[in-house]
Amino acid sequence: MQGEQRARTIFLWLWTLITAVKLVVAARLPLFVDEAFYWQEGQHLAAAYSDLPGLTAWLARLGVEIGGHHVLALRLPFLAIGAWLPWAVSRIATRWFGNVAGWQAGSLTLLMPLSATLGMLAVPDVPMAMAAVLCLGAGARLLRTVDAAAAMRLALGLLIGALSHYRFIGVIAVGFIALLLLPQGRRMLRDPRIWVALAVGVLAWLPLLAWNADNHEAGLKFQVVDRHPWDFQWTGLWFLVIQPMLVTPLLCVAMWKVAVAGTRAGGGARAQWRYFGLVGGVSTLAIFVLGFFTDVERISFHWPLPGYLALLVAVPVVLNGWPRWLRRTAWWMAGAGLALAFSYYLMASTPQLREQLAGYKYYPRNFAGWQPLADAVREELQQMPPGTKVLAGNFKVGAELGFQLGDADIAVLPHPLNDKHGRSVQLGLWGQLHDGKRDGPMLLVLSPSDQRYRELLDRYRAICGQVGPLPPPRVVSNDHGFQRFLLFRLPAQRDEGPCITPAMAWFDAPSSGEIVAADLHVKGWAFKDGVGLSRVEVLLDGRPVTDAVYGRNFDIRSAWPQSTDPQHPNVGFDARLDTRALAPGRHWLGLRLHGHDGSVEQWQEQPFVVPTR
The missing domain is CATH 2.60.40.650 (Immunoglobulin-like)
Structure with a gap:
């Protein structure tokens, strides 16, 4: 009882402290560009979108409807899910490994950097993690006995996952493989109530399938084909360096011990222990192998999180078998990793500190400079004729300015970046892809920082072809110019003449x-x-x-x-x-x-x- 009380107290203190810190950081941190686009999608409610199913946009809309037009309000539904997650992991671990292990699993979820920071950004990985944990808990319970309550929980998890991201298909596949490898899982799959739950999960994909059918499979092609090279690349080996850093090294070792234990049959091993190990191990190994062939240009370090959550459920059992000094080192190392993760977000949210990262690889460009840009745009619009419209150079500028100005309908020029992130089709459906014609003055806002330097001159010349010669720009420079914007006052009628570039x-x-x-x-x-x-x-x-x-x-x-x-x-x-x-x-x-x-x-x-x- 004393050990249980201590584990519970540690969990409650950690949960309170970390949740409070997340709220403070989320209130200060500027919107990441993807968050701004999800806000924009939420202002154009639909069943599905070009880049994602609908749930992320719906949650973003819910946040601003409840809390007003503020970054914290937008993120509140995601913060709530992030705060719920440690409790859910703790409950699953408690059911199968006891109260002490349950509270410890919850505490580790609060300390592991990948899961601890979940919810500070309004991104689809948050509801997807929720869906994965719901399915994980339901699956473990159904291995023991099939009942209606657990089947309904499985159906709910499958429903939320299908509405979260295309990647949830991988979570389903991994869970199905784990069940097939277990005798109890194969027996469970013969129960009709399980197939009713699976049918609910299948039906949840219909809005996304319907959107793709109506738009020449644009979303599916982007997620599966266009964004991935599907050629072998040695950069996949970075997984072995980056992931232990993101989950902390000793915790990574403990999780892999759970995964290895999941492959062992017999020996009195519980079916649930094997289930958690198989789900987490197969998921992580599959993402590692796919990393040699898939997209490495954009952020993907968070992809293994659903598998890690499955492994965390049983990690306390592994840690409790280690020597005391090693166990304590693992806990303190996880805490240090969390502190570093929060430090990065605090630096990104503080202009004076963010400036210190300028020129380094980890400069948070996608968080930087949006408020000063919005202030400059407002000043320019006040000096231009009434009715002047804003024209953004790419979807990032359009979405971020849209949130700052409260305008979800800012026109955007065609740009390779829009295609690269799967947003061109959606902008076209909203009628926001600009064709260069204009019936009044416009303020063109370009972001040269988003362009590779060797391609920048060609981009300027392409813009000349779209809107005509460019007048002298106003430069908005942030963090020593590592985030620069150019503002051009375009007259009501397009000028003709030679291309003048910045x-x-x-x-x-x-x-x-x-x-x-x-x-x-x-x-x-x-x-x-x-x-x-x-x-x-x-x-x-x-x-x-x-x-x-x-x-x-x-x-x-x-x-x-x-x-x-x-x-x-x-x-x-x-x-x-x-x-x-x-x-x-x-x-x-x-x-x-x-x-x-x-x-x-x-x-x-x-x-x-x-x-x-």
Whole structure:
């Protein structure tokens, strides 16, 4: 009893503390771009959408309807599911392994970074995890005895999963394999009540199937074919490095011991123990193997979560068999992993801290700069004629601006990014894909940070083809330019003439992060198609310090043969700066580019380091 009381107290303290922290972070964290699009989908209620079934959008709509137009309100239904999840895992573990193990399983769910942070973002993985746990608990109970209550719970889990994500098909397949491998599972599948539950699960896919039938299977093709290379790629091995970090190493070892135990028959092993091990082990192994062939460009580290939740149910039994020092290390390591995960989200939610990540691989670009962009858009609209409409360069800008401005109908230009994320068809169904025609003034908002640099000039030229020559832009630069936006006032009637693009530049010296001497030699190139540049200012930590000598012979036409800057090949610049007065540490080198058309554009800054002297 004393051990049970201690385990229960630890769980309740952890649940209270972690839930409170999640609420605080969720209230401060800007919307991730996918969350903004789910909000937009929720403002156009439908049975299914081009990228997902309907449940995520419905939950997002429910949140703002109840709590108002705020990021926390939008996330509240997802936070509620995330808060429910540890209790559900605890209940399953309690049923099969006792009260102490039950509370410990709930605590581990609260500490494992992948499950602990669930719900802070309004994403489909949240209801999908809920569905997986409902099915897991129902399946374990049905292995012992088939009854109507457990069958109804299974049906509910299958229903929620089908409305959450295409990936839930994998959860169903793994559960079916686990049942077939168990004698009790094969016996269970002969009961008609199970097939009634399965029929409910099948019917839940009908809205998504109907949407695909009406739209040439666009959603199915995107999820199964278009987004995956289906060619072998060695990057799948990163799974073995990333996943132990995300679930913490010792907890990862314990989960794999559960998975291995699930493959062993006989020896008095419980059917439920084997069931949890098989579901979690088969799921994780399948995702690892698929990782060699599937999409690696977008975030996929969360895919194994349903399998991990199955393994967590039995992990306390494994941990309790370890030496005390190792068991304590596993718990503290999980807590440290959770602290690091929360620290990242806190940095992403705090502009001053987020700025420190600029220039690093883990800079949270998709969270950055949306509020300053919205403020700039409002200022521009106030200075433009009444009735001016906003035109976004891609779905990310359209969705994020839509949430900030309270407008779910912002028009969006065709963009490869829309196709890459499976959103073009949906935008077309809403009538929001812009064809370049206009019957009034428009404010065009572009996000060059979303484009690969080598493709940026072609993108600018494509936009010229869509909307005509581009006037001088207003630059909205965040975090040293690692999130930049360009705002263009387009007149009511399309202009004709040569394509004038935003300026482009590059530092040849110093290199990013270079440790510099007292005398810093700055050199590189810059150009602006259509009109050329008249002046290049050099900025140091955001302040102008000198003009670079511009017009050096620097022939870059082999890299940019399509460029029409009239000053080619004389587009090089150089300058020298004295850094002896600078404090040791990281500093930022920037450019302000002046075009012959009157444009003034601040370029992305580049870090360099002044050593301690």
